[in-house]
Structures are given as structure tokens and as C-alpha cells.
Amino acid sequence: MGEPIAVDHTARSVRVCAVDELAPGAVTKVNTLPAIAVFNVDGEFFATSDLCSHDNSxxxxxxxxxxxxxxxxxxxxxxxxxxxxxxxxxxKTPLRKFDVRVEGREVYVQVPEGILIRG
Ligand code: FES
Structure with missing residues (x-):
């Protein structure tokens, strides 16, 4: 049996990390299914689907x-x-984008309905 998976019925904010845990030029993965990648680009945070739209790397x-x-x-x-x-x-297909916000010193990603948040 795999790990339990909680079904997300509404979009919700999921904490990614502290601001200083993700340096400029770095990326981390959020434990969702499918996974979401959160990037720091020159001090700004952005989130996309983690899987390449070509062949799912x-x-x-x-x-x-x-x-x-x-x-x-x-x-x-x-x-x-x-x-x-x-x-x-x-x-050929763009990566899906997700909203990111910084609250205080914490980075959050908005996980929409249809994406599972792994429990
Ligand atoms: S280019 Fe990303 S999987 Fe082929």
C-alpha cells in the first residue's frame, strides 16, 4: 500500500518553505499529485507543474x-x-502555472481543486 493521499476539494494554500530555505536559482518540489515545482528567480517565487510537458521528466x-x-x-x-x-x-505545451505568495517569511502555493495534497 502507498502512503495515504488526501483529496483536495477546494483550492488551498500549502506551505512550501521559509523564504531563506530556497535560494535564488533553486527549486523545490511540493508534495502534491501531480507535483508542483516552486522556483526562486532572483528573489521572486514562481510555481509550475513539476513534470515536463514533453515526456514527464x-x-x-x-x-x-x-x-x-x-x-x-x-x-x-x-x-x-x-x-x-x-x-x-x-x-510544445506550456507548463501549468500556480499562484505563489509570501506571508511574512513563509512561501505558500495555491493548490487548485483536482490536485491531490499528499497527507
Ligand atoms: S524535453 Fe522534457 S521530457 Fe522530453
Whole structure:
């Protein structure tokens, strides 16, 4: 049996980390299904789907971050982290975007309905 999964019926804020736990140029993964990647781009936080839209590589585990883009480690598609748009093939579909907010010194991502928050 796998770990228990809670079904999220409404969008909700999920704490990602403290601001100083995610340095500029770094990424972390939120424990949702499908996973959400949260990036620090020059001190601003952005969230996208973690899976590459080409063939489902984990961008937080296997991607490379440079100049506000994440490059997939499998076939080198690139995406703009801020917008999710494809900036280099072979991917054709943008990454899904998620709202991020900073409250005090904590980073939160808004997880919409339909994405499971792993318990
Ligand atoms: S899985 Fe990302 S480019 Fe192919």
C-alpha cells in the first residue's frame, strides 16, 4: 500500500518553505499529485507543474535553471519559469502555472481543486 493521499476539494494554500530555505536559482518540489515545482528567480517565487510537458521528466529533480528558464534534463526543452511558456523544443505545451505568495517569511502555493495534497 502507498502512503495515504488526501483529496483536495477546494483550492488551498500549502506551505512550501521559509523564504531563506530556497535560494535564488533553486527549486523545490511540493508534495502534491501531480507535483508542483516552486522556483526562486532572483528573489521572486514562481510555481509550475513539476513534470515536463514533453515526456514527464521531473523538472525539480532533473532540470537546470538559468536566466529565468528551466531546461529539462531529458531532452532539453526549455520553459520560462515566470510564464510557463516553452522557449525551446521539443516540448510544445506550456507548463501549468500556480499562484505563489509570501506571508511574512513563509512561501505558500495555491493548490487548485483536482490536485491531490499528499497527507
Ligand atoms: S521530457 Fe522534457 S524535453 Fe522530453
Amino acid at each position: 521531473s523538472l525539480s529533480d532533473e532540470g537546470y535553471i538559468e536566466n529565468g528558464e528551466v531546461e529539462c534534463g531529458w531532452h532539453m526543452a526549455k520553459f520560462c519559469i515566470k510564464s510557463g511558456v516553452v522557449t525551446a523544443p521539443p516540448a
